[in-house]
Structure formats: structure tokens, C-alpha cells
Amino acid sequence: MKKLLASLVVVNFLAACASTSQKVPDPAPTQTNTNPSKPYEQPTATPVESKKPDSFNMDPLKDPNNILSKRSIYFDYDKYDVRPDFSATVDAHSKYLNSNKNRKIKIEGNADERGSREYNLALGQKRAEAVKKSMSVLGVSEAQIETVSLGEEKPKATGHDEAAWTENRRADIVYDGE
Amino acid sequence: MNRLIRPLFVMALVLCNLANPAHADINIEIVGTNAQRFPIAVSGFEGEASLTQALTPIIRSDLDRSGLFKLIETGPAPLPSDPAQVNFPDWGKRGADSLLIGSVTDQGGQTAIRFRLFDVAQKRQLVGLEMRVKPGELRRAAHRVADVVYEALTGDKGVFSTRIAYVVKKGKTAHELQIADADGAGGQTILASRESIMSPAWSPDGSKLAYVSFEERKPIVYVQDLVTGSRRRAAAFKGSNSAPAWSPDGSKLAVVLTLNGLSQIYSVNVDGGSPVRLSKSHGIDTEPNYSPDGQSIVFTSDRGGSPQVYLMPASGGDAQRLTFEGSYNVSPRFSPDGKSITFIRREGGRFNVASLDLATRQTMILTTTELDESPSFAPNSRMILYATEQGGRGVLAAVSSDGRIKQRLSVQAGDAREPAWGPFTKQ
Numbered sequence: 380m381k382k383l384l385a386s387l388v389v390v391n392f393l394a395a396c397a398s399t400s401q402k403v404p405d406p407a408p409t410q411t412n413t414n415p416s417k418p419y420e421q422p423t424a425t426p427v428e429s430k431k432p433d434s435f436n437m438d439p440l441k442d443p444n445n446i447l448s449k450r451s452i453y454f455d456y457d458k459y460d461v462r463p464d465f466s467a468t469v470d471a472h473s474k475y476l477n478s479n480k481n482r483k484i485k486i487e488g489n490a491d492e493r494g495s496r497e498y499n500l501a502l503g504q505k506r507a508e509a510v511k512k513s514m515s516v517l518g519v520s521e522a523q524i525e526t527v528s529l530g531e532e533k534p535k536a537t538g539h540d541e542a543a544w545t546e547n548r549r550a551d552i553v554y555d556g557e
Numbered sequence: 558m559n560r561l562i563r564p565l566f567v568m569a570l571v572l573c574n575l576a577n578p579a580h581a582d583i584n585i586e587i588v589g590t591n592a593q594r595f596p597i598a599v600s601g602f603e604g605e606a607s608l609t610q611a612l613t614p615i616i617r618s619d620l621d622r623s624g625l626f627k628l629i630e631t632g633p634a635p636l637p638s639d640p641a642q643v644n645f646p647d648w649g650k651r652g653a654d655s656l657l658i659g660s661v662t663d664q665g666g667q668t669a670i671r672f673r674l675f676d677v678a679q680k681r682q683l684v685g686l687e688m689r690v691k692p693g694e695l696r697r698a699a700h701r702v703a704d705v706v707y708e709a710l711t712g713d714k715g716v717f718s719t720r721i722a723y724v725v726k727k728g729k730t731a732h733e734l735q736i737a738d739a740d741g742a743g744g745q746t747i748l749a750s751r752e753s754i755m756s757p758a759w760s761p762d763g764s765k766l767a768y769v770s771f772e773e774r775k776p777i778v779y780v781q782d783l784v785t786g787s788r789r790r791a792a793a794f795k796g797s798n799s800a801p802a803w804s805p806d807g808s809k810l811a812v813v814l815t816l817n818g819l820s821q822i823y824s825v826n827v828d829g830g831s832p833v834r835l836s837k838s839h840g841i842d843t844e845p846n847y848s849p850d851g852q853s854i855v856f857t858s859d860r861g862g863s864p865q866v867y868l869m870p871a872s873g874g875d876a877q878r879l880t881f882e883g884s885y886n887v888s889p890r891f892s893p894d895g896k897s898i899t900f901i902r903r904e905g906g907r908f909n910v911a912s913l914d915l916a917t918r919q920t921m922i923l924t925t926t927e928l929d930e931s932p933s934f935a936p937n938s939r940m941i942l943y944a945t946e947q948g949g950r951g952v953l954a955a956v957s958s959d960g961r962i963k964q965r966l967s968v969q970a971g972d973a974r975e976p977a978w979g980p981f982t983k984q
Contacts, residue, residue: 457863457885494908495887495901495930496755496975497800498857498864500776501813501820501841504797508818526818527775528797532753539949 439475440554446471452510454548456491459505461513469510472552473517480520483555486510488528489535491544500530506550594627595710598653598677601635603660608668608695612661615699619717619740620706624962629653635660640673645680653677657706667691672702674709683709696743716935720979721942722757722766723953725971733971734768736783739935739978741953741966747781755975758801763982767791767801767810778812780827792825794832802845802854803827804871811835811845811854822856835873846890847871855879855889855898866900866913879913882920886911888931892938892958893980899923899932899941899958910943910956923960933978934958942978 439445452465461469476482488503488510507526514524536543597620605611620626629652636643638660648656659672667689674684684705690698697718704715716739725733730751737744748754752771759766760780767780776797781788792798796815800822803810807827814823814832822845823832836842838860845856851871858867858876863884869876880886885903892899895915902911902922910924910932923941932943935955940962942955947965951972955964966973 493928494885494903495844495857497813497844498841498887500797500799501843504815504818504820505841511818526796526815528815530776532755532771 447475450552452506452550452552453545454506454550456544456548457502458548459502459509461509466513469513470517473514473519476514476519476523477517480523483523483525485525485527485553485555487551487553488526488530489533489547489549489551490531491547492531492534492539493544496531500528500532503528503530503550506548510550510552594625595654596627596629596652597655597657597706597710598629598631598648598651599657599706600631600659601633602658602670602672603635603638605635605661608661609692610695610699612659612670612695612699612702615696615740616657616703616706619700619703619715622740622964623707623717624957624964625707625711627652638671638673640675640682643675645675645677648677655683655706655710657702659702664689668695668698670698670702672705674706696738700738700740713939714937714981716937716940716978716981719936719981720763721953721976722759722979723944723976724754724757724974726951726974727971734766736766736979747783747786756800757975757977758803759977759979760803761805761807761980763980767803769799769801778810780810791827791829792823792832800844802847804847805849805851811847813843813845822854833873835871836869836876837873838876842867844888848891849893849895855891857887857889866898880920890933892934893936894938896938897958899934901929901932910941912941912958921960923956923958924954924963926954929954931975931977933976935978936981940978942976944974944976 440447442448446467449468452461452468476484486507488505488507490499490502504526507528511524511526515521534547535549536546599613599617599620601613605613617628621628636658638658643656643658654677656675656677657672659670662669669687669689671687673682675682686705688698688701700718703717707715707717719739720736721739722734722736725735727733732750732752732754733746734748734754734757735744735746750770750772755769757766757768764784765780765782767778769776770779776799777790778792778798778801779788780791791801791810792812792814794814794816798812798814800813801810809824810827811822811824813820820841820843821834822836822842823834825832835854836856838858840859842856842858845854847854853868854871855866855868857864861878864887865878866880866886866889867876867878879898883902883904887901889898889900897915898913900911900913901908907927908929909922910929911920911922913920926945928946930944932941934941938958940955940957942953944951945954946952951974953966953973953976955966956962
């Protein structure tokens with residue numbers, strides 16, 4: 380499956396290089412796709428014009444212009460519901476996971492430093508589970524998602540103010556091998 | 558070693574042990590005392606000047622720190638240990654209601670400590686005891702004497718010879734689990750890690766400590782033997798393992814696992830085995846703590862929409878909500894006498910130690926600090942140890958269960974957190 384992904388990237392690259400609309404060789408992904416209703420992304424369907432030259436052979440997960448590079452879902456104080464402003468991020472990763480059944484993610488829940496450490500550990504878990512649930516609703520397989528909580532133990536922002544707390548109320552999506 | 562009596566209302570004692578550089582020194586500052594205090598004169602003990610560690614300075618500081626005693630100056634020289642030579646009317650005039658005298662003698666390598674506590678007005682001996690200790694046990698022996706005095710005068714068992722556990726964070730990544738005497742002296746590191754350590758819990762006999770360590774990149778519950786130093790994983794299941802609580806008989810641990818996604822309370826045998834699920838909710842259930850009789854478990858749950866304190870049978874089953882005021886009540890712990898529960902309440906952005914009287918259902922906020930966490934009762938139910946913040950640094954503090962007496966303990970060079978007061982132990 381990884382080979383397939385690599386060939387898709389190469390095809391995209393070729394398609395972008397072609398200044399005229401030449402016929403691009405079909406990588407024939409359907410041979411390995413067991414789900415005909417959800418075919419793999421066809422190279423011709425890729426909006427190549429939106430890509431900048433330096434991102435041609437970039438992993439979409441790491442392409443800063445791709446929403447898939449957004450990995451953090453932020454939460455309100457004491458809350459664990461996925462806010463509407465992060466539904467696009469969750470949607471994009473769900474689509475990616477649905478199209479790449481071989482990829483697995485770990486969702487790491489975090490909490491700000493205030494209050495009980497144990498409760499914050501549970502709250503981080505609940506945040507991670509909330510993201511997982513949103514993805515499950517969008518068809519992502521349970522087997523592709525693992526949830527963990529870091530509670531308040533691994534703060535990304537180390538300050539003791541509202542800005543730091545906001546940054547630390549977060550769930551991060553980490554892909555396998557990252 | 559005798560010192561002039563110090564100001565009682567605000568005083569800082571630096572308790573050092575230079576002999577062992579691994580010791581963590583803790584400052585203790587008393588910020589409040591009881592209105593009614595027992596005036597007591599603690600005379601220097603005959604012969605203690607020859608010891609490596611004088612006893613009476615420790616006894617005095619223990620009694621003083623409790624906030625329940627007013628120390629009457631005795632002067633630098635020890636009083637005669639013979640009661641016949643004690644001038645009781647003179648001590649009465651100096652304001653002492655009780656008087657402690659004693660002596661130490663060498664008994665073939667051991668130190669024999671004899672002491673007597675008198676009611677000054679009645680010229681009556683309240684307690685007379687002798688104990689024999691090894692040279693390395695002098696500090697502990699002094700705490701024992703203070704315990705005897707405390708019990709004779711207040712009617713409650715003293716906790717000066719008990720121990721506390723806590724976590725110190727030094728720099729960005731160094732975490733140390735330490736154990737110290739209740740006065741903060743003699744702190745020793747029993748686990749050092751680059752990852753977080755939290756939720757230390759004493760076994761009922763005080764011989765082991767259960768705790769959560771992130772050293773394997775996820776929370777796992779360990780049980781460590783404090784005598785041998787050996788340890789093993791007590792809960793290392795899929796997902797997260799945390800919040801260990803010992804059953805009063807020491808055979809089981811209530812732990813929080815995420816086997817089905819969300820945090821729920823399970824029971825595991827201390828010797829291993831399959832977890833048995835105790836709590837059943839669609840939300841967070843965490844921070845279990847057994848009642849002293851082992852019949853119930855108090856815990857935190859957000860099943861009603863906000864974190865609140867609940868009570869359920871120790872075997873699981875229907876839970877009863879105990880807290881109703883406020884939108885954040887967490888970290889409940891039973892008092893050892895079973896009469897009350899301490900917990901943390903958030904109110905207007907402040908996190909304070911509170912106590913709930915189980916008979917009257919009255920709640921009292923005990924502290925005026927702002928970011929309190931992890932309350933735990935002293936084994937005599939009279940004091941509550943907790944973590945708070947001062948000047949951006951984690952410090953340990955204690956408050957009497959009626960809120961009147963407050964102490965601050967601050968571990969030097971580091972953030973102190975996650976304190977747990979140990980149980981009474983046998984001699």
C-alpha cells in the first residue's frame with residue numbers, strides 16, 4: 380500500500396510538470412483497492428494548480444498548504460466536544476484515513492495545568508476519545524485509531540497564563556512512523 | 558542546642574541534615590495557630606548533648622509546628638530528670654501547664670531515653686516512658702516522644718513520627734518521588750525519572766507505595782517496596798493506568814483504566830490478575846479512595862455534566878452524588894476516622910481544599926490559597942496535607958481539619974507536588 384501512495388505522489392508530480400493537459404498514465408490503484416465505492420484518489424482529480432512548485436513531492440500530511448498538516452484540535456476550558464472550527468481538520472484526516480486504510484494514528488489528549496492531575500489525565504483521554512468518535516462517525520475504522528492521554532504532564536506551552544492554558548487544551552493527531 | 562523561644566505566629570525552621578546530601582530540606586512556616594494552645598515547658602534532656610542528634614529541639618519544633626502548643630522557655634541547661642527536684646510552683650508561675658523532663662544514657666551501643674510528662678498544677682505525672690533506640694533512630698525517637706506528649710495532652714494520636722510522600726520536579730524534565738518525615742526532614746528519593754510521576758498512595762501498613770509513572774511513555778501503576786526498594790507493575794493494561802488506591806486490608810488496588818476508551822474505576826489484586834470493573838458511566842470516573850471500613854469508594858465523576866464527588870459500594874454499583882455546590886469538585890479523600898471527606902473545590906477561578914462532614918453534609922472551605930491540589934489527611938484526621946502554588950512554584954502545605962492552623966512546607970530547589978500523608982506505623 381505504501382508503494383501505491385508513492386506512485387500517486389509521483390503521478391501528481393508528473394501531472395503538475397505537464398504544462399499542457401497531457402494524458403497521465405493511470406497508476407491502476409483499483410487493482411489493490413478492495414472498496415470500489417471509494418476509489419483511490421485519481422491523479423486527474425487532484426487540483427494541481429493549487430500546489431506550489433516546492434510542494435510537489437511533499438507528503439500531504441506534511442505539506443503546510445494541505446489541511447492534513449494541521450494536527451491539533453483545541454478545546455474550551457473543561458470541555459471535550461470538538462468545536463465546529465475544527466470539523467474541517469477532523470474531516471480531512473478522516474478522508475485521508477478512509478483512503479489510506481494502512482495508515483494508523485494516535486490521538487494524544489492534553490489538558491491545561493489547572494486542577495487535579497488525575498482528572499486532567501481523564502479529561503485528556505476524553506478529548507482524544509471525542510476526536511476518535513468524530514472520525515468514527517465519518518467512517519474511519521476503530522483499528523486505525525489509538526487514543527492516549529498525556530493529561531497536563533506534557534505541556535506544549537510552559538507558561539502559567541491564559542495563552543499557555545489555551546494552547547495546552549488540545550488533542551494532537553500523530554501518524555504512525557512519525 | 559537550646560535556643561531562645563522563637564516568635565510563634567510566623568516562624569521558619571530550616572531543618573537540615575548535612576550528613577546526607579541526598580536529603581531534601583524543607584522549610585516549614587506556620588501561618589496560623591489555634592487560639593487555645595497548651596502551654597508546655599520542654600526541658601533539655603540530661604545527657605543529650607553527647608548525642609549526634611539532640612532530641613528536645615526536634616520535640617519542641619514538632620509540638621510548636623502543630624499549632625496546638627505554646628512553648629514556655631526553659632533556659633539552656635537541662636532540668637534534673639528526678640521529679641523530686643522539680644519546682645512545680647515556679648513552672649506554674651512561668652505559665653506552663655505541663656512540663657516534660659528526661660534523660661538519655663548509653664546502654665551498650667543503644668540509647669536509652671527516659672522521659673516524664675507532668676501536670677504542673679497537680680504535680681502529677683501524666684506519662685513516664687523509657688525507649689531504647691539505635692544511634693541512627695534518634696530523630697525518629699524524638700518524633701515518638703512528641704507523639705506521646707501530643708496524645709497525652711490532646712487525646713489524639715500524634716503524627717510526628719509518620720511520613721509523607723511527594724513528587725519534586727527539578728528543571729524541565731527531572732522528576733523525583735521522595736519520602737520524608739512528617740516535619741519534612743530526612744527526605745529521600747525513592748524514584749528518579751525523566752518522565753512524570755504522580756498519585757503516590759501508601760499501603761495501609763506503610764511498607765509500600767503505589768504510584769503512576771510515565772517512564773514507559775504512558776501511565777502505568779507501580780507498587781514499590783520501601784524496605785527492599787523492589788517494585789513491579791501493578792496495573793499495565795491497554796491504554797492508561799492511573800489513580801491507585803489501596804483497599805484497607807491491603808489486598809486490592811482500585812485503579813483507573815481506559816479499557817473501553819473512557820476512564821473508569823476497576824479493582825485489581827495487588828498480586829496481579831484481571832481487572833474487575835467497579836464504576837459504570839458514560840463519562841469520566843476517576844480518583845477512587847476507599848472508606849476506612851472498606852465498604853465504600855468515593856470518587857470523581859463528570860456523569861452529571863461537571864466533575865463532582867460520588868460515593869459507591871466498594872464492590873461497584875449505584876453511586877450517590879455527595880457534592881452539589883460549584884461546578885468543579887474533585888480529588889476526594891476519606892478522613893481516617895471516616896467522618897469526613899476532603900476534596901478540591903473550584904470557585905471563581907480559585908481551587909481550594911474543602912471538607913465535607915458526612916453526618917451534617919456541611920461543606921467548609923479550609924484554605925485561602927489559590928491553586929490547591931491533592932489533599933490527603935494525616936492518619937489522626939486532624940491535618941490535611943496538600944499541594945499549592947506560591948510565587949509560581951509548587952509548594953506543600955497543611956491545614957488543620959477545622960481550617961484554623963495553616964503550615965507551608967516548601968521543598969528547596971524544585972516544584973513540590975502530589976503529596977500523600979502516610980499511615981501510622983508500628984514501632
